[in-house]
Amino acid sequence: MQLPPAPQSSFASDNVAGAHPLVIEAITQANRGHFPAYGADPITVRTQRAFRELFDHDVTTHFVYGGTGANVFALATMLQPAEAIVCAAQSHINVDETGSPERILGAKLIDIPTVDAKLRPSDLEFVRSMIGNQHGVQPAVVAITQVTELGTVYSVEEIRQLSDAAHALGMYMYLDGARIANATASLGGTRDALRSFTRDAGIDVMTFGCTKAGGVFGEAVVFFNPEFARRSLFIRKLVTQLHSKMRFISAQYEAMLTDDLFITLGGQANSAAQKLFDKTRSISSLQLHTPPQANSMFPIIGVENRSVLQQWAHFYDWDVAQDQVRWMTAWDVTDEAIDQFVAGVEAVLADGRSA
Ligand SMILES: Cc1ncc(COP(=O)(O)O)c(C=O)c1O
Structure with missing residues (x-):
């Protein structure tokens, strides 16, 4: 069979694309001069401020190497021994991270079968009976992905209802935002849209992806809940996610947040x-x-x-x-x-x- 010329772009993944020129330019700019390491440089400080403006909230933001590490780091701040994470069966933490959440966090993942990779309040019903039982893990975190691994997008209301149900059970909400850029564009394409399905919908901790959107590498973890932010500085290093030349990650984010790129x-x-x-x-x-x-x-x-x-x-x-x-x-x-x-x-x- 005669096939036409193969396309110049791949349709395999958003990870196959290069980085946006403004991101590369930001890295080039960040390459000038010597600056304090491990996040004490002016670009990182500025970008952390930019995240506070983005969310119009006193969030704590830490930069890490990649998405799997971001998930492990974020969840490590949220969990105590004997606690567990409730997630959709299709979730990246469950099927695409080589078991690192279980191994590194030492925490059980309670994976719920779903048709569309979305969790619903009714999925938490069974958790009620586990709470307080000394023979069972204690469900502590509900982990969702936005955009989900099946390309679906939670509405604001869906996240809010799930958060309400989780919080009513004494659990916390975690959002894997590897594709937060796509989700924000899908739900209205404004900062208000982003705030509505994160800050205002009860998310306690989230990752804010950069790589798939057009970055080179690196992810950000954003803490809305100060309780989890408190020890985050130390836990990032503990889980090996502290980059010494931090400015090269934060510079990418500075470019990404400028004019909402x-x-x-x-x-x-x-x-x-x-x-x-x-x-x-x-x-x-x-x-x-x-x-x-x-x-x-x-x-x-x-x-x-x-x-x-x-x-x-x-x-x-x-x-x-x-x-x-x-x-x-x-x-x-x-x-x-x-x-x-x-x-x-x-x-x-x-x-x-x-x-
Ligand atoms: C939903 C989701 N979370 C997290 C990640 C991050 O993974 P990585 O460790 O490859 O950066 C990915 C990457 O495919 C993903 O699809």
């Missing part, structure tokens, strides 16, 4: 996914029934077609048993790349093979 880039990735959806939704075998809420979609493609397409322009399998794959867009995916990708998909699926 992170929201612009999250929006670009989301609209690329929307365009890809619009151009493929009519291919019925893909079973793309609902538009993407952020920057990913999960079509169905039979094994034979899948392997032809993946060799041509790689993307990941998602649920092999269901023939489900993942297409994900990054901040710099062009219309031309979308057209090239769609042309290849159409060529393979129209080739007469079963889907």
Whole structure:
């Protein structure tokens, strides 16, 4: 079969893209001169202030190397011995972190099966019976991901209701915000939108992703709850997440927060996914029934077609048993790349093979 030229962008992940030029420029600027290490430099101090302005709240912000480390660090500040985390079965901490939360935190993950990777207040009902039982772990944290691993986005109300239920049980709310830029763009694209589903919805601690949005590396952990912020400085080092040349992480965040670049880039990735959806939704075998809420979609493609397409322009399998794959867009995916990708998909699926 004759396939068109492979697209210039990958649809495998938002991690495959390079960094935005303004981020690179910020790193270059940060490269001038000698500054105190471990976060005492002026860029880090300025960027921590920028986070307080972003949330219009006296948050504590710490920068770390990456997303898995950010999750482990944040959760380490929230947990005591014998305490457990309630999370969706599909959550990154449960299936994509090589067991590091269990091993490093020494905490049980109570993973709840869900259809859309979202937890709901009713999922916490069973936790009630565990509280106070000396033979069982004590559920202490509800961990959610926004955007979820299945590309769904919690509404403000959904997070608020879950937080209310968690707090009523004496538990705390943690949000993995590896794709916070996409979520913010999806829920209105403003600072107020971001505040509404985090600060105002009862989140105690969250990560604020940068890498997938167009950074090079590094993540931020934001503490709304001062109780967890109190020992965070020491726990970051304890879990090996303290970077000596901190200014190179914070400079990226300074660029991302300036003129809300992170929201612009999250929006670009989301609209690329929307365009890809619009151009493929009519291919019925893909079973793309609902538009993407952020920057990913999960079509169905039979094994034979899948392997032809993946060799041509790689993307990941998602649920092999269901023939489900993942297409994900990054901040710099062009219309031309979308057209090239769609042309290849159409060529393979129209080739007469079963889907
Ligand atoms: C939901 C979620 N959380 C966290 C991460 C961070 O992972 P990493 O350690 O690769 O930066 C990812 C990366 O894919 C993710 O999808």
